[in-house]
Amino acid sequence: MGRLSVNLCGIELDNPVIPASGTFGYGWEFAELYDINILGSFSCKGTTREPRFGNPTPRIADCPAGMLNAVGLQNPGVDRVIDTELPKLARVFHKPVMANVSGFSLEEYAETCARLDREPQVGWLEVNISCPNVHGGGMSFGTDCGQAAAVVRAVKAVTTKPVLIKLTPNVTDVVSVARACEDAGADGISLINTLLGMRMDLKTRKPVLANTMGGYSGPGVFPVALRMVWQVAHAVKIPVVGMGGVSSAEDVLEMLMAGAAAVEVGAANLVDPWACKRIIEDLPAAMDRYGIRTLTELKIEN
């Protein structure tokens, strides 16, 4: 067991750094840049039962300390992911991956998860009940304790692998949603998804995004994310994966100190394609500076 290793739902990770879903595709673009086997794991692009093109463009807007996206879950659908993307990924990544799943009904969540659960390389299912960019699904499941619990039960009934539920920050009380997921049998929680936001185009006097609103992510959300990770980690017994604006080794340490078992890195990958590599390489020196011998030790202290 190395100095940086952590455990997530019984699976050992070499380090806690996991690129977040939607910022790393299916790994291929980054495998051309560096050996992605240095990662703890990574969370694949959000997958739905049917293929989706997503929202009309513009889907992206720059913001102070971050960005908005309204991609709307563009993905080739679970059939293509299983037939093409996962075999392609297996050539360049040799560790368990997180399969990120979205849906528009309980049946769809269950069906997509059941199929991905059978894929040998899938280590965890990360069930997204928090996408702010799709209508009639996504976030609506994550803003209601009863709906969230229903998704957990539907998925747990048809899967064998650890199920993480990805929560939205766009709620009054994130702790109650996390508790509802835990009570329904979730194996872990990941948070936060993006904060709902928007920008106006001063010249056209219209919203910049074709979808009007989008999800805000980047360093600007880090304090909000950290606060929610702290709250949830102190309220549930299952592991919490922290994410939201993480851009440096120090941010990773803060997340772990707040109670996260592992940490996802999102927007940072888009402005610095080598962000995760840099963070992993910077971790030992950052740990030295703060007298942290091992990350496991840090977790136990918490």
Add this chain to the structure above:
Amino acid sequence: MNDTLFTVLSQRKLTDHVYELRLQGDTSHITRPGQFVNLKLDGLYLRRPISVCNLEGDVLTLIYKVVGKGTEQLSRMAPGEALPVLTGLGNGYDVSLSGPAPLLIGGGVGVPPLYLLAKRLRAAGKAVSVILGFNTASEVFYEAEFRALGCEVTVTTVDGSCGVKGFVTDALPESYSHVYTCGPEPMLKAVYRSIPTGGSFSFEKRMGCGFGACMGCSCKTVTGYKRICKEGPVLQKEEILWEG
């Protein structure tokens, strides 16, 4: 793709809002004309994508229009300042499609990527015709630079204050072997409808990452979904699906 620091060599104002920026650095990842680079500006989160206008060894020339905060900040950069640049992005133009007499059509700040293309085509001995379209005489730039390459240049202005009065499609020559174009989408659409030959069309979209990770700049094509930053920005005429 490569992420390196470039140094500003010079900055020249070409028109009221258009600037020519020359940068020095590692240009080895730029493989084709029509590719773009992604600039990281201090204090701004997302990078700003700008097409490659010219390459001379390790000197990279970019031409951009000040349209917002990022480009405004870029216009204030002075010689000696450092700029982090992701290079080698996008597919770029395929010079092998040109045939003997290619026609290059640029509109406004769609003109710059055609310069390196024209240079490469001239070096390959092609008879290159160029149409440069602008709104008005004060917006015209790089006419002399294209002529110096030995291109047959026609300038069009919407108000007729310089060259042919009208749009780029009002100045199409009688024959040409292939069209390479870049400019605002209505212009691309007009060119698409006007040419009998094959064409390579360069598109612009708001991008997140610029290297294919975020799906921010996707578009629908005849051959499926494509990312403008990765499978584009250049699409072939026969694969284009116009939105709306």
